[in-house]
Amino acid sequence: MLEVRNLTRRFGERTVLHDVSFGVPANGMTGFVGANGAGKTTTMRIIMGVLKAHGGGVLFNGEPLVDADRARFGYMPEERGLYPKQQVLDQLQYLGQLHGMGRHDARTEALNLLDRFGIADRTKDKLESLSLGNQQRVQVAASLMHHPTALILDEPFSGLDPIAVDSMSSLLAERAATGVPILFSSHQLDLIDQLCDNLVVLAEGKIVASGSAGELRARARSTHVMVTPPDAGWLREMPEVNVLDVAGPRAVVEFADEESAQRILRAALDRGSVTEFAPQRPSLAEIYREVIR
Template identity: 85%
Template sequence: MLEVQSLTRRFGDRTVLDEVSFAVPADGMTGFVGANGAGKTTTMRIIMGVLKSHSGTVYFNGTQLADTDRARFGYMPEERGLYPKQQVLDQLQYLGQLHGMSRADARTEALQLLDRFGIADRTKDKLESLSLGNQQRVQVAASLMHHPTALILDEPFSGLDPLAVDSMTSLLAERAATGVPILFSSHQLDLIDALCDNLVVLAGGKIVASGTATALRARASAKHVVVTPPDAGWLREQPGVRVLDVAGPRALVEFDDEGTAQRILRTAVDRGAVTEFAPQRPSLAEIYREVIR
């Protein structure tokens, strides 16, 4: 497990991180979300030792994170760090060797990763000749080369087409299944919802929500879908009911309590047909929007 405890970082008079604490479990992927400037990249840079915090500590498997631990991590920075005029395979081999791999092992691993990402035919191309999406594929491959003990990925899905996203998510899921903690940031909330077992939400340099997807959904405002033909507009007049949306017979509502929900169900049945009356499972995207208001 990767743990961040009470990280604080200032730039001049501006506090960018304010007592930030969260955990990245080793049994799944953790999404790190927040608006631009919320402090996500700064947090990742501190984890990787690129920046120092003014206070706070990062732990890995219960002990304070050391440079020897970081050397075994996979890191994909916000600003891409590969060599534009070097051939793709050559630089992946080189980066693998920097992590202690033999040249032969690094070549084998690079070819396997490039094949997984659908660019095995571009091994001798210079990086700058590739599209931005293919450059992104190579950057992700570089972070995975040495079978890292943890993955810190800053916007890894940016610029990728749907097939590349599928390839990457499959590969990341495989690594997570082996016990590798994975922390990745993304503005693509649909991907966060589809992939993440855990969520960390940062706003203004502070954690405003964190935990498992199940726990966060349980804490979110409970909404119900009510379908009662021919028109659900009568729900607007009911005490204890907040109508969020109505479209003909279908309404999205919030009830003050379970007693109100049961009363509305009985009333709907008395008025005629009820074709649906069910709680709506909030997406992580909806949870994100709710907690940053």
């Protein structure tokens, strides 16, 4: 497990991280979300040793994270760092060898990853000749080459088409299933909801929510969907219900308690029919929007 504990970081007089703490469990993916400038990239750079913290630290499997640990991590920085004029296969093989892989193993792994990303026919092309999306695929492949013990990925899905997103999602899920902690940032909230077992939300350098998907959903406000033809507008007049949205017969509502919910349901049945009455499961995207308000 990767643990961030009480990180503080300043740039001049400005504090950009305020006592930031969260965990990245093994066997799952943790989404790291927040607006631009929230402190996500700074946190990732501290984890990888690119920046020093002014307070706090990072643990890996319960011990302080050291450079030998970081050397076994896979890291995809915000600023892409590959060589534009070098052939794709050559530089992936080279990067694998820098991580201690043998030449043959590095070449084999590079070919496997390029095939998984659908660009096995571009091995001899210079990186700069590829589209931005294909360059992104190569950058992600570089972070996976050496079978890292943890993955720190800054916007890995940026610029990828849906097929590449599916390929990368599958690869990351495979690595997570082997016990690799994965932390990735993204502005694509639908992907966060689809892929992540855990969520960390950062706003203005402070953690405003963190935990498993189940924990966060349990903390979120409880809403119900009620469909009561022909028009659910009458619910606005009921004292025990907070109507969040009404569109014809469909309403999204909050109840004060379960007894109130049952009374409103009986009132709806007395008025006519109820074709749907069910709790609404909030998406992680909705949880994110709620906690940063």
